[in-house]
Amino acid sequence: MKQIAVIGLGTFGMAVAKTLAEKGVQVLVIDKNEQRIQEVSSFVTQAVVADATDEQTMRKLGISDFGTVVVASGGNREASILTTLILKELGVKYIIVKGLDDIHARVLQKIGADRIVFPEFDMGIKVAETFVSPNIVEAIELSPEYTMAEVIVPKVFIDQNIRDLNVRERYKLQIIGIKRKEPYIKEDGDTDFKEVLVIAPSPNEILQDGDTLVVIGKYNDIDNLKNL
Amino acid sequence: MKKEVSDNVSKDEVDLIEMGKFYFLNGKYEEAISEFEKALKINPKNEDIYFNMGIVKEANNDRGAARKMYEKTLILQPDHKSAKEHLDKLVGIRKGRK
Structure with a gap:
């Protein structure tokens, strides 16, 4: 608890x-x-x-x-x-x-x-x-029952595509976006990354280490996802 | 502008840092950290290694570890602008707030 x-x-x-x-x-x-x-x-x-x-x-x-x-x-x-x-x-x-x-x-x-x-x-x-949960980055209440939340991609999802994961059926959640880090080297030689938003990702999209999922669903279902 | 490599940074160390960056650019975060850790063994006082490790940890959503790395960077180099910016962002300080 x-x-x-x-x-x-x-x-x-x-x-x-x-x-x-x-x-x-x-x-x-x-x-x-x-x-x-x-x-x-x-x-x-x-x-x-x-x-x-x-x-x-x-x-x-x-x-x-x-x-x-x-x-x-x-x-x-x-x-x-x-x-x-x-x-x-x-x-x-x-x-x-x-x-x-x-x-x-x-x-x-x-x-x-x-x-x-x-x-x-x-x-x-x-x-x-x-x-x-530190795995939930931010959450916005849509109604007393539903929320939109940014959730750090569970480790078990990495390197799998959305279709195979069957998130909608299995976890009752809709992935509406993926915040993805794109590494690059700055002019001064330092490493950095920029965050790009993949909106309405296709079912073939493969989830990567470092992704943050933007999901819509019921609170309990989001809780289940973060506990994976 | 490309940074000059100072005299007290050995060739092995530079190579390891470059390898770490190469892995990072290719999304291989664990391998990148491993190279940076090897470089740290050669020179534990190189703030850029800590900074690079912070970037990799942050990109990999390990915010706690990233924060520690940026803090170490700033202990060694208090004027490290990028480390400061990333640290502010991680803790929740936004630019322009009065």
Whole structure:
């Protein structure tokens, strides 16, 4: 069972905690505000009133046992930075932090945040979906039931064509595009790659290592694909 | 503009890096990494090898490993523009955000 901790229950933190809980993730939420904690306590696994900038408290909560921690603290950049630093020092493997602006994001990057999200900028992108699995790069909700997601090509799909994989029948998903990396050498001799989008790929298209599939389907079916 | 090969980079090292690039261009990511790792054994302080490994890892969707490689590149060469750009992109920093 996936365990994710969410620190800070503003609008974004609340939405993330709810979405994760709905997906069956074990969620620990931490906030200083008792009222907010009470609001979420009915649907998350554990809700704790605590100060996330206090290292001893975080250690006692066993925060390092959580593979992913989302720092969703609102306007207080110092608290957000300090919390991130503490999480890093306590050995949390994957830290996602809500960014406030460019400078804040750069500081977070320097101290080791693994991913910075800008909820207001990434509007429409169902970011919580992408927290559950690093294999999902981005997901956009099309309806309560259907989503469009970018999924890293499962290893078992590599070197096979779409027809043989029978993704539509077997996995109930439609591949509408492939994001493919094209390696090249720049003028200065450095390697680089550009990303090309193969739209509506033919059934004969062979999937390659490094591809990202753009798929449409139900949430559960996309979950099945990412678990392959 | 083609980079000059500095005097402290051996011929073997250059050959291995070129082989790594050749494999990368042909989509053979594992082979490319293997060549770059051999080059690193000769010269563990060549930032370009780490950068190239970062590119291969990123192209192969191994974002965590790519990030580590770009960070190592920047420790050795803090002004490495391409490594910085790729690292920013990986973490989620977009250009032009205020």
